Amino acid sequence: MNIDEFIERSLGKWRSQRSAHHLAFHHFEEVTSEIEILSLDNHDARVTALCKANQVDPHLISSPFYMAWTGESDWDEDEVLTGSTVLVPVPDSENPTQGRLLREQGYAETVPAIGHYQLIEDGSFILRTKYDRATAEEKIWFATPNLRLRVSLIKTGDGKGVTTASFSSEIRSLDLSE
């Protein structure tokens, strides 16, 4: 599995069930959402702008994509969680099973969001992103072509403790790649 195959398999609309375990308090949170993942052209203006902001040569990128979501948490049913972003993989030239993942900065974020990904033996995609005070670690894999699973950990800044562990099961509701 390379990054192009992984993103090709991820394209489409997904209905997600997410459970977050807030470990210190043994709390559960349930979120249901719709996720849409669309392929973007390498020359799309949002892609080239993101390359420029990160000083990345646009010739080195592969399979840029757009992701949008809208969800609801059982903690506050009136709050609608919506958002969208552009993501651009930059495979390592020497080892294409790993690389950087550039993410469009939200207007409220001050730190550039550059994650490091790795595709491992069993087909899982691992993404690590360091923020100011925390590290996010995601593991995403396909149980079937139409069921994508995701485990996300929010770690303390030093990477030693885990504050939140989340699990998403994402069922394909429409395959836009067909």
Place this chain on the structure above:
Amino acid sequence: MNIDEFIERSLGKWRSQRSAHHLAFHHFEEVTSEIEILSLDNHDARVTALCKANQVDPHLISSPFYMAWTGESDWDEDEVLTGSTVLVPVPDSENPTQGRLLREQGYAETVPAIGHYQLIEDGSFILRTKYDRATAEEKIWFATPNLRLRVSLIKTGDGKGVTTASFSSEIRSLDLSE
């Protein structure tokens, strides 16, 4: 990581938060439980009986253990989910990163529960168990020495569809191996 190390790291008492996603209905179920995992002697009577029932030479086994749990589901708070079992790994002589896992039969079970395990590159333990009408697939790994994560899939008999996807985060509450 070999099976002995994996079980050594699993010994102790764990407090578990489990979320089950019942995929067809987009239902969530929350279970909190206490799990205890204890090392057993190779010559323990329950271990030798399990070997005999499965016609396995007791010299081939490694790190047998006992597991007990007691939990509560948010679907029926009056129901207390308790149980215990004995588990016996039988590593393949040619490839010790994989093998069989014998499980003591519950009195209500008619089919012997023999799973096949595999330890993969990233330290995850994968276990597949076939039942009459379903296949269970579990992936267990350590996020930290005191945080064990587990994703369990219940698949249809043919192995193509997934009916339930569950996620457990297990926090060590007491290390009995010390």
